[in-house]
Amino acid sequence: MQTGLITRGINNIYSVESQGNAYLCRIKGKQLFQVTDEYNPLAVGDQVTFVLTNEGEGLIIERLERRNCFQRWNAKKGCNQTVVANMDLVVCISSVESPPFRPRFIDRVIACSRKVPVMIVLNKSDILLTEEEHERFSLYGELGYQTMAVSAASGENLERLHEVLKGKTVAFVGQSGVGKSTLINRLLGSEQKTGEISHKYNRGRHTTNHALLLHGPDFTIADTPGVREFLVPHTDPHELSDAFPEFMEFASSCTYEGCLHQGEPGCKVMEAVEQDLIHYDRYESYLRMLASLDEKKPEWMGKNDRSKSWIKRMERDESQEY
Ligand SMILES: Nc1nc2c(ncn2[C@@H]2O[C@H](COP(=O)(O)OP(=O)(O)OP(=O)(O)O)[C@@H](O)[C@H]2O)c(=O)[nH]1
Numbered sequence: 001m002q003t004g005l006i007t008r009g010i011n012n013i014y015s016v017e018s019q020g021n022a023y024l025c026r027i028k029g030k031q032l033f034q035v036t037d038e039y040n041p042l043a044v045g046d047q048v049t050f051v052l053t054n055e056g057e058g059l060i061i062e063r064l065e066r067r068n069c070f071q072r073w074n075a076k077k078g079c080n081q082t083v084v085a086n087m088d089l090v091v092c093i094s095s096v097e098s099p100p101f102r103p104r105f106i107d108r109v110i111a112c113s114r115k116v117p118v119m120i121v122l123n124k125s126d127i128l129l130t131e132e133e134h135e136r137f138s139l140y141g142e143l144g145y146q147t148m149a150v151s152a153a154s155g156e157n158l159e160r161l162h163e164v165l166k167g168k169t170v171a172f173v174g175q176s177g178v179g180k181s182t183l184i185n186r187l188l189g190s191e192q193k194t195g196e197i198s199h200k201y202n203r204g205r206h207t208t209n210h211a212l213l214l215h216g217p218d219f220t221i222a223d224t225p226g227v228r229e230f231l232v233p234h235t236d237p238h239e240l241s242d243a244f245p246e247f248m249e250f251a252s253s254c255t256y257e258g259c260l261h262q263g264e265p266g267c268k269v270m271e272a273v274e275q276d277l278i279h280y281d282r283y284e285s286y287l288r289m290l291a292s293l294d295e296k297k298p299e300w301m302g303k304n305d306r307s308k309s310w311i312k313r314m315e316r317d318e319s320q321e322y
């Protein structure tokens with residue numbers, strides 16, 4: 001039996017890397033499926049134990065414990081889906097234009113990143129953000145997230161990004177069209193490597209439709225499919241505020257223990273929003289995610305005047321939801 005790393009998985013056939021060799025593996029029996037209520041028992045980045053069956057082929061026996069993961073809600077299947085596991089960093093790629101800067105998307109990426117630090121990279125910095133967008137982007141830095149504006153086209157800040165990634169295994173996530181593939185090609189430095197993969201797996205011409213681990217000389221990137229949106233994984237709603245570190249200093253003074261900051265009397269987080277100590281748009285992001293966990297409108301909706309003003313704002317913006 002040996003230990004290996006999942007580098008790719010399609011139709012229940014997994015590429016497993018172990019001591020410099022690659023194996024194609026299936027899962028032994030139904031074992032792994034029973035230990036999880038997730039969409040997929042294994043994700044790119046998982047460590048597994050496996051036994052060899054044929055030359056270059058094997059059977060996966062066990063998934064080793066994950067230290068972290070990036071997880072989303074799969075609405076079609078009605079369960080959580082792990083996109084990648086065991087990363088040193090999740091790099092959320094956003095862009096200035098096509099698609100436009102979407103802070104709500106970034107907020108969701110943060111909420112989908114469980115126990116793993118998030119860096120926010122703004123690509124296409126050769127184009128300018130509006131002042132309001134720039135303020136919202138800068139906010140992430142103020143909240144403690146590492147941020148960087150880069151341009152895969154002009155090469156601006158790519159060396160700095162390279163330095164940050166050095167020695168790490170990182171996940172690249174982002175909306176379709178933000179320039180993830182262009183960035184990865186520039187960063188891995190060898191068109192050859194990604195060229196070979198694009199030939200082999202038909203990437204490049206098509207949108208990536210599964211996660212894939214790509215080794216460069218200085219770091220490893222887990223490329224993930226470009227998406228329109230990420231729904232946050234379904235968990236205890238109290239865990240959602242982990243993705244909003246700016247709530248913390250106020251949340252500890254909320255009247256109710258276990259306050260979900262959605263209209264409860266004596267909620268200090270809501271008060272802080274009203275006093276502009278917390279950015280209203282981040283708070284709205286929070287409320288939307290909270291509502292999505294319930295798949296229904298939250299209880300507070302319409303109960304008081306404060307919440308009524310939020311409903312109006314949220315309904316007006318519904319088309320903007322990403
Ligand atoms: N102006 C500008 N355009 C860029 C930059 N980086 C990428 N693009 C363009 O953005 C478009 C999308 O780039 P891709 O690399 O295919 O985007 P992607 O995120 O991989 O998209 P998916 O494959 O759908 O996930 C292409 O037309 C690129 O030329 C940049 O730094 N500046």
Ligand SMILES: [Zn+2]
Pocket residue numbers: 251254259260261262264266267268269270
């Ligand atoms: Zn509260």
